[in-house]
Amino acid sequence: xxxxxxxxxxxxxxxxxxxxxxxxxxxxxxxxxxxxxxxxxxxxxxxxxxxxxxxxxxxxxxxxxxxxxxxxxxxxxxxxxxxxxxxxxxxxxxxxxxxxxxxxxxxxxxxxxxxxxxxxxxxxxxxxxxxxxxxxxxxxxxxxxxxxxxxxxxxxxxxxxxxxxxxxxxxxxxxxxxxxxxxxxxxxxxxxxxxxxxxxxxxxxxxxxxxxxxxxxxxxxxxxxxxxxxxxxxxxxxxxxxxxxxxxxxxxxxxxxxxxxxxxxxxxxxxxxxx
Numbered sequence: 001x002x003x004x005x006x007x008x009x010x011x012x013x014x015x016x017x018x019x020x021x022x023x024x025x026x027x028x029x030x031x032x033x034x035x036x037x038x039x040x041x042x043x044x045x046x047x048x049x050x051x052x053x054x055x056x057x058x059x060x061x062x063x064x065x066x067x068x069x070x071x072x073x074x075x076x077x078x079x080x081x082x083x084x085x086x087x088x089x090x091x092x093x094x095x096x097x098x099x100x101x102x103x104x105x106x107x108x109x110x111x112x113x114x115x116x117x118x119x120x121x122x123x124x125x126x127x128x129x130x131x132x133x134x135x136x137x138x139x140x141x142x143x144x145x146x147x148x149x150x151x152x153x154x155x156x157x158x159x160x161x162x163x164x165x166x167x168x169x170x171x172x173x174x175x176x177x178x179x180x181x182x183x184x185x186x187x188x189x190x191x192x193x194x195x196x197x198x199x200x201x202x203x204x205x206x207x208x209x210x211x212x213x214x215x216x217x218x219x220x221x222x223x224x225x226x227x228x229x230x231x232x233x234x235x236x237x238x239x240x241x242x243x244x245x246x247x248x249x250x251x252x253x254x255x256x257x258x259x260x261x262x263x264x265x266x267x268x269x270x271x272x273x274x275x
Contacts, residue, residue: 019045019061021117023109024092026128027102030056034095041088042066050114052121055128058096059117062110072108093267101136103128103272131272138209138236139265141245144217145200145231146259147193197231200252200260207244208235212270227259234270 022041030049035058040047042062050057065071075081086107093104111117121128205211216229237245242265249262 018064020064020067021050021111021114022060022062022067023105023111023117023121024058024060024089025096025102025104026052026055026057026121026132027096027100028055028132029100030058030096031099034099035092038092038095039088040092041085047092050117052118053125055121055125055132057117057121058092058102059114060092064112067110072110076108090267097267101132101138102267103131103135104267104269134209135236135268135271138238138268138271139242140268140270141235141237141242141262141264142266143200143204143231143233143235143249143263144229144261145197146227146229146261147196147256148227193228193230196256196258200231200256200258201233203248203252204233204235204245207241207248208237210236210271214270230258236268236271237265239265 024040024047032049035047035049038047040060042060045061047058047060050059075085089104089107093102096102111120201211201213212234214232214234216232235245246262249260252258253260
């Protein structure tokens with residue numbers, strides 16, 4: 001006999017042994033209506049609240065046979081499946097966050113039963129409480145800064161039939177000087193790009209409760225090869241400072257000529273692991 005409490009028995013006529021408990025997030029307050037109709041990751045099994053002492057976990061029964069480690073590895077290695085799972089997970093987290101501060105858990109957080117989930121989350125209750133205190137009244141904003149990648153490498157226009165002797169030596173010196181000049185110009189562009197990233201990040205960090213520098217995306221994700229991403233950052237910001245952030249971003253766009261993308265507000269995924 002399992003330790004499932006009343007109202008927590010799996011749906012669809014399955015038994016507790018045939019299901020596992022998937023956990024989306026942890027919060028303090030949650031209305032049942034906020035989760036109504038959400039398919040989550042396993043249609044036919046309701047997304048619901050699970051009390052864990054002073055906290056509430058947002059959970060769903062899922063068919064155990066379909067959510068083994070091997071099944072997850074196959075699912076997450078398939079881009080289409082990965083995107084579907086990430087969207088479903090995020091949809092549930094956003095619904096819960098509408099009720100109050102919510103700490104999202106990582107995709108594929110799974111326990112054998114509700115009771116096992118209660119036990120594991122309860123053991124980490126102090127950290128979750130600290131995280132929820134920290135993010136209350138805050139939202140995450142994303143900022144990506146890109147600059148032109150620089151023009152194409154100049155062609156060597158030294159005539160193929162350059163004269164011999166001193167003329168050839170002079171042409172060789174000119175070629176080396178051009179090479180040195182190009183190298184110095186690349187270094188200067190690189191230094192200016194790094195300084196721009198530091199300046200923008202410092203200015204936006206002053207508005208934020210917390211900031212995180214993330215790895216800049218490569219061109220396969222950023223699009224045209226004519227631009228290079230120099231800053232990919234997340235900022236935790238009080239709700240009442242969103243307008244200041246937007247104004248600061250616009251100021252730095254004008255000042256630097258950089259392409260600066262601002263996105264949000266988001267549930268603070270980037271900051272729930274920090275206490």
